[in-house]
Amino acid sequence: MSFKQLCQQARLRLLRMHYDSKVGHLGGNLSCLDALLYLHHHVLQKEDTFVLAKGHAAGALYIALWSIGRLTDGDLAQFHRDATLLAGHPVAGWLPEIAVATGSLGHGFPVSTGMALAKRLQCNTGRVFCLMSDGEWQEGSNWEALIFSRHQQLNNLTILIDVNGLQGFGTTTEVASMGDLHKRLSAFDVKISVIDGHDPEQLAVMHEPAEQGPHVVFMNTIKGKGVSFMENRLEWHYLPLNSAQYEQARQEVEAP
C-alpha cells in the first residue's frame, strides 16, 4: 500500500470513528494525521518514545495505532464511550505507545524533555518525538522546555509542530500574532525545519536528529485536510458530523 493509500484509508477510518461516536475535534485530527502515520510507519523504532502534546488529536493517534495493528476495530468502537480507554484525550497506563496522559496544552513538550534527558543518562540511544499544536505555543511552559532542552543539548528530541493556523477561537495570528513562530524559535539556536506536513517526502526530515538541542519541525498543514467543507474552517475544531456531512466527507476522501 502506498503512503497515499494509507492516508486515504486512515482518513476514512478517522471520519467513521468520530461520526459513530458523534464527537468533533476533527479539524486538528485531519491536519496532523499524515504526520502521525508517517511517524508510526516509517520513523519510530523500538527504543523511541512518542508524546502527543496536542491531546485533542487523540483520534488521529488511535487511527495511527490502528493502522499499525496496535488497536482493533473493536477498540475504536469504544472511542468516547462509557468505560473506555479511548477517551477524547489520551489517558495513561494501558498501552505502551501512549506514554502519558495529555490534553491540557503545554505539558507534552516539557515531559518529553525529561524523557530525552533520562534516555541520555541511561545511555539509551532511543529518540523522543513530540507532536504539538501551533496555538499551544502560547503556553509559557513550552518556552521553559525550549530553554531547558537547548541548554541540555537534547539532540535526541524532535518536536513536530502542526501549523494549521487555527486555534480555539480564531487564527493563531488573530489571537496571539503567532504567524512567525519559527523565526522566534530560531532565536534559541535550535535546528528548525519548515515543511509541508502532508508531503511524505518532506516528512522524511523527521529522521534527522539535531546536534545541539531539539530538532523543531514546523509542519505547515491544513486544518480539516481532505474534506472540502472543513478545510481551514474554525468550526471544525469542535463540530461533530451529521449524516449528510459524513456521507459527503466519505465520498470526497474516497474519490481518487
Add this chain to the structure above:
Amino acid sequence: MRNAACSAWRNLFNEHKFAFLTGDLGFMALEPLRDLMGPWFINAGVAEQNMVSAAAGMCKMGTEAWVYSIAPFIYARPFEQIRNDVCLNRLPVKIVGNGGGYAYGSMGSSHHAIEDYGVLLGLQGMQVFVPAFAEDVEPAVCQMSASGQPGYLRLGRCEKPTDMAVPPFSAWRCLSEGDQGVMVVVGPVAGSLMQRMRDLPQDNRPALWALGVMPEGFTNVPDQLLQTIKNNGLLTVVEEHVAHGSAGHALLSTLAQQGVTPKLLHCCAQGYPSGTYGSQVFHRLESQMDADNVLRRWQQESMCL
C-alpha cells in the same frame, strides 16, 4: 533540615542512581550533593513547570526523579504539572518543598506554604511526609524513595530540644506521655511544644503525638490514641497549615467514621489576620499556635470538659 536532607540524598545516591532537579535553589546547602551526583544533578532553572514535567518524563523512562524548590514554588506554580503529568500518569516523582508553613517568615507571604499538603492530598496517589525533626529527614527520604507513589516532602526548621530523645520517624509516634487527653502535632512546631510541655507534670498535660505521613496516618490511627481521644472527648491538633484541607479536619472525619466524635481544638494557621508580616514566630503568635498559646488554649478547653 536542608543539611539533613542533603546528607540523606547523598547516602541514597551512593546506594542507587537517581536524578535530582532543583529550581535554581540550594546555595550553601546542596553543593555537596551536586558535586557527588555529577550529570544526575540538574539545575532546571527558574522554571518549575518544566522541571516537574521533565521529572515525570524521567520517571516514565524508569529514572527515579526528585524535584526541589521553596515550598510554595514547587507545589503551587506547577500544580497542574503535578496533577496531570505526575499523579494522573501515576509516576512516583518525589517533590521537596523547603520551608513549609511560615518558615520563610519575613520573606513575605509569597514564600509561605500554609495550604500545601491540603492541596496536594487531593491528588491521586499523593503521599505527604512532614518530618518534625532533622533526624526524621533521612528515614522520610528513604521511605519516599522506596515508595511507588508520588510524594511530597515538607521541610522546615528543626526545633527539637537538644537534650530530648524521640522515637524514630513514622506515620504516628508518641513524643511525650501525658494523662490528660491527646495533642496531635504536625511538623517542626513539635519541638517547641515538647520544650514547653515538659514544664508540666505528666498528670496535668496531654500526651503529645506526632503525625508524620499522610494520608497513611488518617487511615491508621493507633488504638491507644483512638481510645484516649474517645475517653477524653477533646482532640487538639497543632499544625502550621490552614484549617481547610488540614490534618485536623481529616482526622476528625476519620474518627467520626468510627463513631468517635471529639471536640476539636484546632491550633492552625490563620493566614495574615493583622495584614502585617514578620518572622515565623510572629505568624505563629498571630495564629495563636505558638507553644504558649497552644497550652493556654488547651487548658481552657480542658476545663470545659
